[in-house]
Amino acid sequence: QVQLQESGPGLVKPSETPSLICTVSGGSISSDDWSWIRQPPGKGLEWIGYIYYSGRTNYNPSLKGRVSISLDTSKNQISLKLNSVTAADTAVYYCARGGGSLALWGRGTLVTVSS
């Protein structure tokens, strides 16, 4: 069955631009849309954005200009870049299959922003 696995840098410094990767196994990323969601420690879920299988993207307006989602079909991966991070970007970052309702999620990766 399809499985998702997020990976990321763990600890980053303020103003850096970390890249997170979602590796998909058991299926092709070319046949679905994909989303990124984050959750600050002890808080609720925040939608970051999604990418259609065609490559078209849609981002949370509150993050627009700082976020970029792309597909690497050769590696079957979805990537997320977040520019100029601050402590407010500290969160567990999840990838999920779908652009609307999200039926399949990865386990998430914690990104901590601290100097």
Next chain:
Amino acid sequence: EIALTQSPGTLSLSPGERATLSCRASQSVDNYLAWYQQKPGQAPRLLIYGASSRATGIPDRFSGSGSGTDFTLTISRLEPEDFAVYYCQQYGSSRTFGQGTKVEIK
């Protein structure tokens, strides 16, 4: 941006009782609404999509209703594994999540 307001913030109930969770949208999302369950340390799990359709493998004690701006998730009889945080999410215009309702053991 469409805002989702969930109520109550916390619901204290006993196993076997009925749980009724509310999600209100700041403008109509038609039936483009989903519900998720999240347990500590785990990713969210999709329960309901399209306001009332159960996701694969979800027990029939979970049901969703509503359209437009007012939605309800009902758990007919709470099982011990149902105590968790529940989020609604709209995908009618961009995407947003509600702030969550915690269902705790009374």
